[in-house]
Amino acid sequence: MLDPATCLDAMRRRDPAHDGRFFVAVRTTGIHCRPVCTARMPRPENVLFFGSAAACERAGFRPCLRCRPETAPFCPAWNGTRTTVERALKLIEAGALDRGGVDALAARLGVGRRHLSRLFDRHLGASLAQVARTLRVQRAKRLLGDTDLPIPEIAARAGFPSARRMSAAFTSLYGRPPSSLRRQSPFTPTP
Incomplete structure (x- = not known):
């Protein structure tokens, strides 16, 4: 919940620490701003405080063209x-x-x-293909260590088009086939 006294104080000081944490809507103008906006300070009885720019817009307030609340820190546009x-x-x-x-x-x-x-x-x-391949290898490696599924099934679940493609990816990355990374059962003697 937003504390109106804290929000009003931050708005008066134009405190950048509160930028993006709340938004100021002015009833008389129908506009919402960031607390750091350089526009003339509205009268306290004319302001409402909201937790997001979207909440202001839902309440019928237009975004300020000066401070552009949609670009406030922590919002997707700002990132x-x-x-x-x-x-x-x-x-x-x-x-x-x-x-x-x-x-x-x-x-x-x-x-x-x-x-x-x-x-x-x-x-x-990295390219999209490299990122996708890395994620597929990670999925396959987890399945190899945590399950006894056959290699073709692991390849399909990990997102590889075939077991052969999975084997090629493992050989390229680790220098060994995926079967060599399968965790040995504690009761199975290793040769």
């Missing part, structure tokens, strides 16, 4: 392109590139394929 990369990573972890291609992922994110590739290169230093 910029990093937000797009984070969303893409979540979708890739959920298997978006296992079921569809890069074009489908980019369209789902509302960006072009080339732009998404540039963002991954800038923020992660």
